[in-house]
Structures are given as structure tokens and as C-alpha cells.
Amino acid sequence: MSILVNKHSRVIVQGFTGGEGTFHAGQMIEYGTNVVGGITPGKGGQKHLDRPIFNTVSDAVRETGADVSIIFVPASFCADAIMEAADAGIKLIVAITEGIPVSNMVKVKEYLQYRNSRLIGPNCPGIITPGEAKVGIMPGFIFQKGKIGIVSKSGTLTYEAADQVVKVGLGISTAIGIGGDPIIGTTTKEAIELFMNDPDTDGIVMIGEIGGSLEAEAARWIKAHGTKPVVGFIAGQTAPKGRRMGHAGAIVGGAEDTAAAKMKIMSECGIHVVESPANIGKVMFEAFASVSK
Amino acid sequence: MLSNKNTMNLHEYQGKSILKRYGVSVPEGGVAHNVEAALDLAKSIKEKTGTDTWAVKAQIHAGGRGKGGGVKIAKSIDQVQEHAKAILGMTLVTPQTGAAGKFVHKILVEQGIYYPGESPVKEFYMSVLLNRVTSRNIIMYSTEGGMNIEEVAEKTPHLIFKEEIDSLTGVADFQARRIAFNLGLSGKAFKEMLKFVPALYTAFEKADASLFEINPVIKTSDDLIFAADAKVTIDDNALFRHPDFEEMRDLSEENPDETEAGHYNLNFVKLDGNVGCMVNGAGLAMATMDIIKLSGGDPANFLDVGGGANAQTVEAGFRIILKDPAVKAILINIFGGIVRCDRVAGGVIEAYKSIGEIPVPVIVRLQGTNAVEAKKMIDESGLKVYSAITLQEAAETLKSLV
Numbered sequence: 001m002s003i004l005v006n007k008h009s010r011v012i013v014q015g016f017t018g019g020e021g022t023f024h025a026g027q028m029i030e031y032g033t034n035v036v037g038g039i040t041p042g043k044g045g046q047k048h049l050d051r052p053i054f055n056t057v058s059d060a061v062r063e064t065g066a067d068v069s070i071i072f073v074p075a076s077f078c079a080d081a082i083m084e085a086a087d088a089g090i091k092l093i094v095a096i097t098e099g100i101p102v103s104n105m106v107k108v109k110e111y112l113q114y115r116n117s118r119l120i121g122p123n124c125p126g127i128i129t130p131g132e133a134k135v136g137i138m139p140g141f142i143f144q145k146g147k148i149g150i151v152s153k154s155g156t157l158t159y160e161a162a163d164q165v166v167k168v169g170l171g172i173s174t175a176i177g178i179g180g181d182p183i184i185g186t187t188t189k190e191a192i193e194l195f196m197n198d199p200d201t202d203g204i205v206m207i208g209e210i211g212g213s214l215e216a217e218a219a220r221w222i223k224a225h226g227t228k229p230v231v232g233f234i235a236g237q238t239a240p241k242g243r244r245m246g247h248a249g250a251i252v253g254g255a256e257d258t259a260a261a262k263m264k265i266m267s268e269c270g271i272h273v274v275e276s277p278a279n280i281g282k283v284m285f286e287a288f289a290s291v292s293k
Numbered sequence: 294m295l296s297n298k299n300t301m302n303l304h305e306y307q308g309k310s311i312l313k314r315y316g317v318s319v320p321e322g323g324v325a326h327n328v329e330a331a332l333d334l335a336k337s338i339k340e341k342t343g344t345d346t347w348a349v350k351a352q353i354h355a356g357g358r359g360k361g362g363g364v365k366i367a368k369s370i371d372q373v374q375e376h377a378k379a380i381l382g383m384t385l386v387t388p389q390t391g392a393a394g395k396f397v398h399k400i401l402v403e404q405g406i407y408y409p410g411e412s413p414v415k416e417f418y419m420s421v422l423l424n425r426v427t428s429r430n431i432i433m434y435s436t437e438g439g440m441n442i443e444e445v446a447e448k449t450p451h452l453i454f455k456e457e458i459d460s461l462t463g464v465a466d467f468q469a470r471r472i473a474f475n476l477g478l479s480g481k482a483f484k485e486m487l488k489f490v491p492a493l494y495t496a497f498e499k500a501d502a503s504l505f506e507i508n509p510v511i512k513t514s515d516d517l518i519f520a521a522d523a524k525v526t527i528d529d530n531a532l533f534r535h536p537d538f539e540e541m542r543d544l545s546e547e548n549p550d551e552t553e554a555g556h557y558n559l560n561f562v563k564l565d566g567n568v569g570c571m572v573n574g575a576g577l578a579m580a581t582m583d584i585i586k587l588s589g590g591d592p593a594n595f596l597d598v599g600g601g602a603n604a605q606t607v608e609a610g611f612r613i614i615l616k617d618p619a620v621k622a623i624l625i626n627i628f629g630g631i632v633r634c635d636r637v638a639g640g641v642i643e644a645y646k647s648i649g650e651i652p653v654p655v656i657v658r659l660q661g662t663n664a665v666e667a668k669k670m671i672d673e674s675g676l677k678v679y680s681a682i683t684l685q686e687a688a689e690t691l692k693s694l695v
Binding site: 075076099100101102103104105106107109110125137138139141142152153154155156157159160163164180182183207209210211212213233235236237238239240259275276277278279 | 423425426428429430459460461498501503528530531533534562564572573574575576577579580581582583584585586587591592595628629630631660661662683684685688
């Protein structure tokens with residue numbers, strides 16, 4: 001088992017025929033993901049990568065029964081693409097695109113409140129359930145099947161964590177890159193909750209960064225409801241403070257957005273916090289071993 | 294996330310020009326690069342407004358300008374001249390500039406709005422920004438204007454108010470009324486605030502700003518409302534909608550190395566340590582900085598080469614890092630995904646050849662796609678480079694070097 005995507009997922013690609021879309025859709029198909037088609041407005045009826053192209057997401061859903069969409073359209077059109085997928089009833093929308101204006105995402109977030117779609121990202125590497133479906137841009141070979149769920153704000157740090165978890169012999173159930181933008185669809189807490197409820201995930205790696213309060217929120221949820229060991233790392237312990245939002249941001253962000261503050265809260269909530277990102281796999285192994293006994 | 298790519302800071306005069314464009318009332322004024330221009334401006338402001346006081350304000354990208362002597366009130370044209378002379382060309386040190394201070398190239402000259410009259414002048418605080426917890430914009434405001442808002446938040450948190458805005462409706466009338474009531478306004482000033490708040494929020498949305506901080510908002514003695522200061526930052530990702538804002542970018546205010554890095558699509562932030570680093574991905578870059586610290590060094594920079602690491606970007610990265618004489622070692626940490634490690638290794642080898650002698654030890658950690666081939670290339674190149682495959686190995690090598 002796994003969360004959110006598996007071998008039954010019927011995946012469409014928005015921005016199918018563009019450079020990024022073509023390359024990564026090809027990689028996903030090669031991995032074995034069930035890619036059932038793609039969207040490029042104006043090219044409906046043609047074929048690309050041996051899959052049908054549709055003009056609209058709703059056409060694709062009607063014709064293929066798609067339930068997952070991955071989005072590669074350029075930043076200036078991406079908010080619209082997310083809303084189109086939600087409007088068509090896509091259950092899981094994975095937005096890879098980087099650089100969407102925050103003002104657009106504020107509206108997308110409000111729009112999604114009233115619809116039954118889950119958004120992952122934007123500005124993220126996507127989601128992978130090893131051996132079943134890769135809906136993202138991550139190098140598939142690093143993610144070997146196993147029992148550890150990974151949720152991470154960062155792309156390459158997700159690969160790093162997965163590599164370490166695989167090398168200590170545990171493997172991955174599902175890995176989600178939730179993205180590091182100020183506004184994202186799926187939060188750390190929501191991903192953790194899904195993993196806690198997944199019978200085939202036995203441990204969770206949670207990787208955060210300075211800024212925002214997602215990790216503190218997740219940690220408090222884990223303290224109240226957690227049933228599986230969680231290893232946590234926060235990148236940016238040495239990052240200089242206050243480079244971005246100045247004073248008003250510090251007040252709204254609260255006192256919980258430095259690495260030290262987050263790590264303290266996570267520790268207090270029973271998460272195995274690692275100071276060094278080189279120890280993620282090792283500590284997961286130890287935590288996992290002590291639980292299995 | 295640590296980044297210099299996400300927002301563009303503006304000068305006060307630029308911020309005010311944007312506010313004015315969307316109907317927010319700001320004092321009459323303009324920017325001057327020399328004393329003559331300042332005098333001309335002061336005279337034309339007098340003609341337009343009848344004012345006989347002026348504010349002369351240094352335009353640098355840092356707050357706390359008043360404390361360093363960068364903001365003066367002139368009560369005559371002669372005083373405008375005196376203050377303009379003193380401020381233009383000064384090196385202004387404020388709590389935010391660091392000890393080195395910032396050179397003042399230009400000043401804002403504007404209408405004085407603290408004139409005496411029937412009712413007392415009042416200073417408020419108001420900002421607009423994203424609340425990341427709710428993914429909505431908020432208007433944060435306080436009766437305590439003109440002060441350091443962090444101190445207000447600490448000492449008198451009950452004097453800070455927040456109004457969360459629904460993005461589909463904008464500021465509702467009742468919200469503007471609540472703000473005006475909480476600020477203790479009545480009569481004409483109350484009505485003026487009901488115009489000021491929605492205009493400010495509209496400007497924030499239309500300009501794709503990521504922060505408006507108006508400290509203070511002034512209620513004049515004749516009950517008018519003005520944005521007396523303006524800290525405005527714009528969302529870089531939205532600049533495609535605002536080609537005119539791009540011209541407002543003041544490169545003299547930005548770190549030249551960071552600007553140069555930007556030309557190569559490198560995201561670079563200068564820090565004060567002794568170990569340089571070059572990494573793909575912002576999260577891994579911050580994690581690498583943490584590893585440097587845990588290994589006994591101090592990160593000299595943040596450098597994310599992104600998904601396009603190649604010979605050119607690696608060489609540019611080396612050159613920018615090596616400009617800093619404090620750098621005693623460099624750690625390259627690439628986790629290859631779509632980026633192939635053998636290409637990056639080739640880039641490192643080419644950069645070495647092109648730069649010549651690199652005077653500090655370099656540790657290259659390449660993992661992921663084609664990592665084994667990459668390590669072989671580095672090891673066989675004959676270059677004095679330490680290669681590593683795991684992060685732990687890289688950390689241990691670094692520990693032995695610093």
C-alpha cells in the first residue's frame with residue numbers, strides 16, 4: 001500500500017507537449033506510471049508520446065477516467081491550470097511549476113476550499129510510490145520500495161533522505177515533496193496524517209526548512225495522534241535571520257519559524273530530530289529497530 | 294526558504310509612487326539626486342500645497358534612517374538646502390545597515406504633514422502581507438505608529454490588530470470600519486480612513502506586492518490620512534506583469550556578487566564564514582551549510598545552482614566564491630537527479646582548467662544519477678580535489694580540513 005498514488009492511478013499531464021512536460025512525461029511512462037493522456041489547448045485529437053492529447057482537462061477526465069494530474073505549464077498560466085483540474089474533478093493535482101506569483105496562489109487556495117481536490121506543490125518534485133507510480137520529476141531509481149514515508153519541503157533533500165533510508169535497508173512506501181513556496185496545497189501535517197493512517201507505512205521522515213509554521217503544526221499533531229516513529233530534520237540552522245520579510249513578517253510568522261525553534265518543538269513532541277542531514281537514515285534505522293522489537 | 298530571488302525591495306519614493314498610482318494618499322514630493330534639484334522640488338511642492346515645511350529623507354534600502362540622521366524636517370527653503378547638502382553623499386549608518394553604513398545617492402523631498410491645527414496629529418502603523426498559516430493576506434495595524442513594531446508586539450501585543458482579507462471579495466466595508474474604529478478615529482478622519490484602507494489593499498494586490506509596511510500612517514491636524522513612509526517589496530515572480538517595476542530595481546543597493554550570480558541563474562547569498570559551498574537545490578544547500586557548521590567551519594555563502602548545473606555555472610560559482618579571501622575550503626554537494634553527476638564533474642574539471650590554480654582545498658560530493666562515473670572522473674583527473682559519495686564522508690573530509 002501507499003498514499004495518494006499507486007499503480008491504479010490514471011495520470012494526465014497538463015502542459016504535455018512543452019519541453020518539460022514532454023521530457024518528464026516520457027520519464028514517468030518509462031518508470032511505469034499509468035499516464036493516460038495529456039492536455040495542450042488547441043492540440044486536442046492529436047497524439048503525443050503515444051498518448052491522446054485533449055483540449056481541456058474535463059475532456060480528458062471524460063475520455064480517460066483520469067484522477068491524477070501533473071502540471072508543467074509555465075508559471076504565469078499555472079494557477080489557471082490548477083483551477084481547471086479542480087473544476088474537472090481531478091482528485092490529486094501535482095503542480096511542479098516554479099515561480100507562480102503568490103497573489104495567484106492566494107486565489108487558487110481560496111478556490112480549492114470549495115472543491116474536492118488535493119493539491120501537492122507548487123514548486124515541488126512531486127510524489128512517488130516506488131514500483132507503482134512516479135508523478136513527479138525525481139530520479140526514480142533512488143526510491144526503492146519499503147516501509148518509510150517521506151514528506152519534504154525540498155527536492156534534492158528528499159532524494160538525499162530517500163537515498164539514506166534505502167541504504168540502511170528500509171526503503172520507501174511513498175515520498176512526497178510538498179514544495180517550499182509560501183502557499184502550498186498539502187501541508188506537512190496532512191501528509192503525516194495520511195502516512196499514519198497507511199497500514200504499509202511503518203515510519204516517517206519529515207524534512208522541513210526555516211520559515212512558516214508547518215513543522216510545528218505537524219509536530220503537535222504527531223504528539224496528539226502519532227503512532228509511528230518520526231525522524232525530523234530542519235534545513236537552515238545556519239541561515240541568517242530576517243532576510244526576507246523584515247519585521248512585519250517576523251510578527252506574523254511568530255517565534256516558531258527559526259530552525260532552532262522548530263527543532264525544539266519537534267523534539268518536545270517526540271520526533272527524533274537529527275542535527276546533521278547526514279544522519280537521517282541512521283536515526284530512522286535506530287528508531288525503526290527499537291519499535292520493531 | 295533562503296533566497297534573494299523572491300522579492301524586490303523598493304525605495305520609499307518608488308513605493309510611494311506605486312501607492313499613489315492606486316489612489317493611496319501620500320505627501321506631495323519627489324526624488325532628487327543633487328541639492329539644486331532638491332530646491333526646485335521644494336519650491337514646486339510649496340506652489341502645489343502651500344506648505345512651509347518639508348521632509349528631506351535619505352533613500353536607501355534600510356529602515357531606522359531617522360536614527361542615523363538621514364531624515365530631517367526643514368522649516369524654510371534654506372533649511373531644505375542645508376539638509377539636502379548634509380544627507381546627499383553621507384554614509385548613513387542605521388540599526389539595519391550594519392557598521393559600514395550605506396552611501397546616500399538620492400533623497401526624497403516632500404510636503405511636511407505634521408503641521409499644527411485643530412486636532413492633534415496621530416501616528417499609526419499599518420502593513421499588508423501574507424499570513425502563511427491561512428494562505429490569506431492580512432492587514433496588520435496598530436495605534437502605536439512611528440515605533441519599532443516588533444517592540445510594540447512584544448510589550449503591548451493588545452495594541453496590534455489583524456484583519457484577514459478574503460481574496461475573492463477584498464476588504465469588506467465592515468472591515469475598514471473596524472480598522473478605523475480600533476484606531477480611535479471619528480468624523481472626517483474616520484471617513485478618510487474608510488477610503489485609505491481599501492485603496493492600500495487594492496494597491497497591494499494590483500502591484501503584486503509581498504509586503505507593504507506603512508509606518509507611520511499619519512492623521513493630520515485637519516483630519517487627512519497619509520502614508521508618511523512606505524516600505525514596499527514586490528513579488529519577483531509577478532514582475533512579468535509589471536515591466537515598469539523592473540526599472541525601479543536599484544542595483545547599487547544589491548550585493549554585486551549576488552547580482553552577478555543572478556546573471557548565471559545562480560541563487561547566491563553572501564555570508565560571513567570560511568567555507569564556501571555550491572549545491573543544487575535550496576533545501577540541500579541550507580542542509581549543506583548546516584553540515585559545514587557541524588564539521589567545525591562556518592558557511593561563507595548560500596549558493597543554489599538549481600537544476601542547470603553545467604561547466605559554465607560551476608565555473609561562475611567558483612569565481613564568485615573565490616572572490617572572498619576568507620574562504621579556506623569549498624564544498625560542492627550535488628545530488629544528481631535530472632542533473633547528471635558526470636556532467637557536473639566535467640564542469641568542475643573544466644572550471645579548474647579555465648581558472649588555473651584554485652588556492653583552497655575543494656571537496657566534491659556527487660551522489661545520484663551517474664555518481665560512480667563522476668567520482669571516477671574526478672579521481673582520475675589528477676586534480677587536487679577530495680571526492681566523496683555520502684554526505685557523511687564529505688563532512689568528515691571537511692572536518693579534517695578546517
